[in-house]
Amino acid sequence: MTVTRSNLVSGLDVDCIPDAPIGPMTxxxxxxxxxxxxxxxxxxxxxxxxxRCRQGRVPVRMLGGGANLLIxxxxxxxxxxxxxxxxxxxxxxxxxxxxxxxxIGGGVDLFGLVTELARRGLSGCEHLAGIPGTLGGAIRMNAxxxxxxxxxxxxxxxxxxxxxxxxxxxxxxxxxxxxxTSLPHGLVTGAVLQLKEDDPVDVRDRVxxxxxxxxxxQPMADHSAGCAFRNPLDxxxxxxxxxxxxxxxxxxKGVSSGGARISERHANFIVVEPGASSRDVQSLMNLVxxxxxxxxxxxxxxxxxxxxxxxxS
Ligand code: EPU
Numbered sequence: 001m002t003v004t005r006s007n008l009v010s011g012l013d014v015d016c017i018p019d020a021p022i023g024p025m026t027x028x029x030x031x032x033x034x035x036x037x038x039x040x041x042x043x044x045x046x047x048x049x050x051x052r053c054r055q056g057r058v059p060v061r062m063l064g065g066g067a068n069l070l071i072x073x074x075x076x077x078x079x080x081x082x083x084x085x086x087x088x089x090x091x092x093x094x095x096x097x098x099x100x101x102x103x104i105g106g107g108v109d110l111f112g113l114v115t116e117l118a119r120r121g122l123s124g125c126e127h128l129a130g131i132p133g134t135l136g137g138a139i140r141m142n143a144x145x146x147x148x149x150x151x152x153x154x155x156x157x158x159x160x161x162x163x164x165x166x167x168x169x170x171x172x173x174x175x176x177x178x179x180x181t182s183l184p185h186g187l188v189t190g191a192v193l194q195l196k197e198d199d200p201v202d203v204r205d206r207v208x209x210x211x212x213x214x215x216x217x218q219p220m221a222d223h224s225a226g227c228a229f230r231n232p233l234d235x236x237x238x239x240x241x242x243x244x245x246x247x248x249x250x251x252x253k254g255v256s257s258g259g260a261r262i263s264e265r266h267a268n269f270i271v272v273e274p275g276a277s278s279r280d281v282q283s284l285m286n287l288v289x290x291x292x293x294x295x296x297x298x299x300x301x302x303x304x305x306x307x308x309x310x311x312x313s
Contacts, residue, residue, distance in 0.1 A: 005036070008052055008079065013041040015085075022063065022080055023071040023278070027132060027225050031071025031278040031307075034080040037063075041085045043160065043189050050187065051164030053079055060162075061307060062187050064137025065109060068225050072308035073278045081187060083107030083136060088189060091116060100195045101155060106136025106188040110143075118207050121200035124153045124193060129210035130220065136188035141305075142181045147210055151176035155192040162186050178240060179230060179303065219263045222271035228285060229268055229300040243300055244268030247288055250295040257284040282306065 009016045016038050023031030040046035053060040059078030063069070083089075088107035094100070100122060104113060114129050127147025131138060138150045139157055157169045162185055171194075175182040214220065229247075231240040247253075247267035255262050259276025262284065263269035270281055270288075289300050 007056065008036065008049065008058070009038060012045045012048055014045050014049065015039040015041075020080070022066075022076070025063065025082075026066030026069045026071060027223065028066075028070055028272055028276075028278075028281065029223050030073075030272060030276055030281070032073050032075030034061075034076050034078075036079045037082060038079055039082045039084050042087055043166065046081060046083075046187055046189065047160045047164045047166060049079065049081060050160055050162060054162060054164065062136070062140075064106075064140065065133035067131075067133030067137065068141060068143075068304055070225060070278055070281055070304050070306045072282075072306065072310075074309050076307045077309045083134065083187070083189070088136075090190075093120065093122070100197050102193045102195055103190060104135050104193060105190045106134060106139075106158075108135045109133075110135060110138055114207055117195065118200060118204040121198055121203055122195040123198040123203050123206075124195040125150075126203060126206040127210055128153070129207040130214035132226070135191060139181065139188050139191060140183070142176050142179050144179070145210065146213065149176065149179075151181060153193050153195075155194045157183060157188060158190045159183065160187040160189060217266055219265040219269050219271055222263065222269070224263070224269045224271045225304045227266075227268040228270045228302065228304050229288070230303045232298050232300060241298075242268070243292075246292050246296050246298055246300070250288075250292045252288060252291060255284070255287070257281075257287060260284045262288070 005016055018036055020034050020037030022034045061080050063080050063082045083106050088105040090105045092103040110128055110131050110133055114125055117125050131143050142149045142151050155171055159167050161167055229243040231243050234241045244267045252262050253264050253267050258280030259273040260270050260280040263271050270284055292300050
């Protein structure tokens with residue numbers, strides 16, 4: 001089926017931009033366009049779009065905050081769904097009884113969420129301080145840092161699955177691992193977080209500490225998509241080892257390809273200069289994988305998701 005505005009969005013409450021420049025919407029800020037960018041104004045519209053895409057065999061991709069994403073220079077085919085409408089950015093707090101919970105939309109920005117929780121004296125997400133992106137994206141890839149991952153803060157997750165059905169998954173149904181979740185593919189529309197009441201000053205201090213630790217070791221002011229590669233498992237110890245350390249020990253800090261460069265501050269960050277292309281980043285990733293394999297025998301696996309016309313990843 002050809003992707004046209006009329007057969008995909010007729011009768012639905014959505015914003016729809018054909019041939020949309022989505023590269024600049026990512027943290028890298030580079031890469032091409034999407035055939036169709038759609039922002040639904042309700043969960044039902046999002047579900048119907050996903051259903052129509054499936055029926056028409058149109059590829060559909062979900063764009064969170066674009067924090068862990070590289071768009072190919074040639075862009076992507078099909079539909080990109082973006083949860084930037086206010087209905088996906090609601091934050092509802094419930095402090096009745098002994099349970100404190102927050103129902104948060106999948107399109108809510110993590111930086112803002114962590115700050116808002118600290119302001120309200122709600123503890124449970126401090127370890128997410130400094131992690132960019134939306135809550136939905138963070139849940140999808142089980143983002144985390146030194147203090148743990150987002151899965152540890154979840155009570156339940158609301159999703160639209162790829163057949164267009166709506167499902168809520170309780171904590172007991174979720175299995176999570178290193179940057180992975182057992183959630184099926186689909187759109188994370190929101191989640192209920194498990195939180196504890198605490199002194200706002202204490203919560204804010206912990207947020208500050210996590211943020212400062214990240215800032216001290218990572219190039220947070222540069223354009224990047226966080227760590228480019230997953231930390232591999234060491235076959236002898238069974239522990240994960242820092243991909244950044246392996247890249248550093250392979251002598252690659254500062255190495256560049258066009259406008260993309262291995263950060264001097266943390267070698268698992270590929271940072272880009274104005275004018276860089278997606279091809280520059282992908283060439284550098286290939287160079288890193290080859291050089292680290294030669295130097296250490298370890299095959300690095302990409303953490304950054306790459307969208308292209310060639311493959312739906
Ligand atoms: N190291 C080096 N050189 C480098 C980078 C690190 O020698 O260029 C050494 C450090 O000195 C330290 C060790 O490697 O002794 C571990 O470094 P770090 O604490 O920075 O942790 P990491 O394993 O490299 C992981 C996550 C980060 C997360 C930090 C929190 C992955 C791929 N990376 O990095 O997550 O913020 O722990 O401590 O899991 C991300 O996923 O995008 C990300 C940034």
